[in-house]
Amino acid sequence: MKNDSCCSNLNPTQENNVIKPPQRLVIAWFDYVKMFFNWLFLFRKKPYTATPGLYFTGDEYDKKAPLVVTCNFLSTVLLLCRRLKGLNARLLILDTNGINVWCSSGKGKFSAEEILSKLNKYDREIISDSEEIEIILPKLSLSGVKLSELRKNKIKPVIGPVYAKKLKHYLEHPPYKDCITDTVHFGLKARAYTVVPTAMQFSKYAILMGLFLLILDNIFKAGFHWQVIPIAIAISIVYPFLFPWLPGKRFAVKGISLAALFSLYDVYLFTQGSILVSIMIFYIAFIFGTSIFLALSYTGNSAVSNYSRVKKEIVSFLPLSALFYIAAIVFYLISGIYR
Amino acid sequence: MIEFDKEKCTGCMVCHKVCPHGVISMVDGKAMPVNIDKCIECGACQLNCEFDAIKVTKGVGCLFAIIKEDILKIKGKGCGCGDGSG
Numbered sequence: 427m428k429n430d431s432c433c434s435n436l437n438p439t440q441e442n443n444v445i446k447p448p449q450r451l452v453i454a455w456f457d458y459v460k461m462f463f464n465w466l467f468l469f470r471k472k473p474y475t476a477t478p479g480l481y482f483t484g485d486e487y488d489k490k491a492p493l494v495v496t497c498n499f500l501s502t503v504l505l506l507c508r509r510l511k512g513l514n515a516r517l518l519i520l521d522t523n524g525i526n527v528w529c530s531s532g533k534g535k536f537s538a539e540e541i542l543s544k545l546n547k548y549d550r551e552i553i554s555d556s557e558e559i560e561i562i563l564p565k566l567s568l569s570g571v572k573l574s575e576l577r578k579n580k581i582k583p584v585i586g587p588v589y590a591k592k593l594k595h596y597l598e599h600p601p602y603k604d605c606i607t608d609t610v611h612f613g614l615k616a617r618a619y620t621v622v623p624t625a626m627q628f629s630k631y632a633i634l635m636g637l638f639l640l641i642l643d644n645i646f647k648a649g650f651h652w653q654v655i656p657i658a659i660a661i662s663i664v665y666p667f668l669f670p671w672l673p674g675k676r677f678a679v680k681g682i683s684l685a686a687l688f689s690l691y692d693v694y695l696f697t698q699g700s701i702l703v704s705i706m707i708f709y710i711a712f713i714f715g716t717s718i719f720l721a722l723s724y725t726g727n728s729a730v731s732n733y734s735r736v737k738k739e740i741v742s743f744l745p746l747s748a749l750f751y752i753a754a755i756v757f758y759l760i761s762g763i764y765r
Numbered sequence: 766m767i768e769f770d771k772e773k774c775t776g777c778m779v780c781h782k783v784c785p786h787g788v789i790s791m792v793d794g795k796a797m798p799v800n801i802d803k804c805i806e807c808g809a810c811q812l813n814c815e816f817d818a819i820k821v822t823k824g825v826g827c828l829f830a831i832i833k834e835d836i837l838k839i840k841g842k843g844c845g846c847g848d849g850s851g
Contacts, residue, residue, distance in 0.1 A: 532807060532825060568783040569807040569823075574815055585782055609787040675802075726827025733806045733824030734766050737831055744828075 448551055451481040451507045451517060457500065464501045468623035469727065475524035476503040480548045483507065484514035491515050492597050493552065494562045494586065495541055497522040497530050502590070509590045515597055516552075518544055518561070528729075531570025538575035545581070562586040562597070565608055612729045617666045620727045625662045627727075628720060632658035635716070642755070648762025651708070658716045661688065665720055669728070677731070678743035681721025685714040704761035708754050715750030718743050766822040767804055771795050773818035780810035780819060 460474035467473075476498045482491065491514040496502055498519050506517060520540045522530035530536040545552055545559065552559060560582045563571060568585065576583045585604040587596050596602070636655040643650040665672075665684055672680035689710045696706040722744060725731040767788075776794040786803040789796050789810060796818070798804065808823035825831070833839045 528807075565783070565785055568785070568813060569809040570812070572812050573779070573783075574813070588785060604782050606782050607787070610785045722828040726825070726829060730803070730805060731826030732804060733826045733831075734822050736826040736828065737824075737835065740828060740831055740836075 446479055448480040448482050448487045448516070448548070450487075451483050451503075451510075453504055453507050457504055461501045461504050464499070465619075466622060466626055468620070469627045473524040474500040476500050476519055478519045478521040478544065480544075480551060481517040481519060482515065483510040483517070484512075487516070487551070488514045489551070492562055492600070492602070493518060493560065494593070494597070495520065495567070496564065497525060497527045497536055499524050499526045499530075502526055505590045506593065509594050510597070513594055513597060518548075520544055527564045528566040528569070531567045534570055536567045536570040538572045541571065541576065542579055542581070558582045560584060560602070562602060564588070565605055566610070610729050612669075614667075616729065617669055620724075621663055621666045624666055624724060624727050625659055628662035628723070629659055631719075632656075632662075635712075639758070642758065646759055646762050648758055651705075651758070653709075654712055654716075657688070657709075657713060658720075661685075661713070661717050662720050665717070665724060666727075669724075676735070676739050676743075677721045677725050677728075678718050678739050678746075681717040681719075681743075682714065684721075685717035688713045688717065702761055702764060704757045704764060708757040708761055711750045711754035711757060715747045715754060718747040718750065722747070766820075767798060767801070767806065767810075768820045769796055769798065770818045770820075773816045775816055775818075777815070779813045779815070783809040783813050785809065 464473050478498050482488070484491070493516045494506070494510075495518045496506060498521055503517075503519060510517075518541070520530075520536060521544075522535040522540075525533060525535060527536060541561070545561075558580055561576070562584050563586055565585050565588045571583070573583050584602045585606070586602075587593055587605045588608045588610055592605075592608070596605070632655045635658060636652060639652075639654060640650055642648065661684065665681065668684065669680065672683045674680045674683055692701075692706055692709045692713070695701050696703065701709075722736075722740060725736045725739075774795045776791060776796070778791060778796070780796050781789045781791055785807065786800065786805060788798055788800045788804045790799040791797070792799075796810075805826060806821050806823055808821045811819045811821040811823065825834075
């Protein structure tokens with residue numbers, strides 16, 4: 427355990443009002459444990475955070491080293507710390523309530539005001555009358571940062587790369603130019619990163635669905651179909667992987683496509699005489715309801731959803747998902763009669 | 766929804782520079798959406814346009830945020846991820 431780690435500092439909320447001199451960025455082993463939990467519960471309300479402030483990589487604080495601005499989501503800070511190994515750089519960590527760069531800029535936490543406020547706190551270490559201060563902003567922060575606001579305050583903002591993996595190479599090649607052509611990619615690696623957190627997030631709904639069926643079974647004695655829990659979790663795992671290949675442009679239509687795929691096995695079991703027709707319809711209705719709901723909830727986990735389109739999808743497809751669940755309950759009760 | 770006002774656009778290119786999805790290009794010296802399907806309505810272009818030439822229906826493209834903010838009218842709760850601080 428190293429006390430000089432930014433991420434190992436004590437309660438960040440207590441640190442907010444205390445201005446510390448620039449600290450060297452060091453990772454402690456338990457920060458990786460926190461990072462793992464941040465990933466596992468990516469969509470929870472209270473992620474692990476880093477203490478906001480001014481940090482540096484390399485041996486000592488260098489006033490001429492490039493100044494990179496970032497959020498205080500612990501995982502982002504650790505990633506930067508790893509990527510910047512062996513390079514003299516300064517890192518200004520903003521107070522974004524532990525939210526990542528993109529989400530916090532959308533929520534107004536990663537803003538020009540927050541940057542100016544932090545820069546003012548470190549005026550002796552950063553600000554000088556003669557020079558313009560150059561800061562490198564993550565490209566995804568620009569939905570919250572008004573560049574002209576910074577320029578008005580003698581700050582020269584430079585649009586940095588979207589991804590941390592490109593940062594070291596970028597910083598090694600001054601003078602820094604805006605990364606105009608750098609864009610977001612929601613490829614297999616990015617989707618794979620969301621699989622486990624999505625499954626964790628959706629598991630609670632799957633368990634609730636299972637509990638609901640258990641209650642129905644206790645009342646109507648129609649049998650407890652525990653398989654609904656693994657089916658729901660399986661849908662939440664498969665959907666992100668197959669996302670670009672599932673037919674349809676909309677999230678929900680892709681969900682319907684996946685439901686059709688999952689239902690094939692159910693139909694096969696029926697043709698083999700393994701299940702009753704009412705049970706087959708119960709499972710098909712459940713699979714469609716769940717797959718549409720998962721698809722709609724995945725909008726927030728992806729990097730390609732759009733507010734207007736998601737709103738339209740919710741109006742069209744959330745009621746459809748509810749109707750499938752109602753149908754599932756009806757056929758579950760019917761199956762109890764023929765049991 | 767994203768709308769461009771050709772009259773107000775001065776061709777300064779800031780919207781083209783800040784867009785994280787490469788949606789905006791310059792056509793005849795004016796900003797134009799060329800990959801509109803890729804637009805996630807993050808609002809970076811609108812925020813950084815000094816000439817009020819872009820209008821974006823900005824919002825969180827997330828089921829839970831839309832249910833909370835638009836349907837249940839619970840303001841300032843955001844999508845629930847990251848401290849729930851809106």
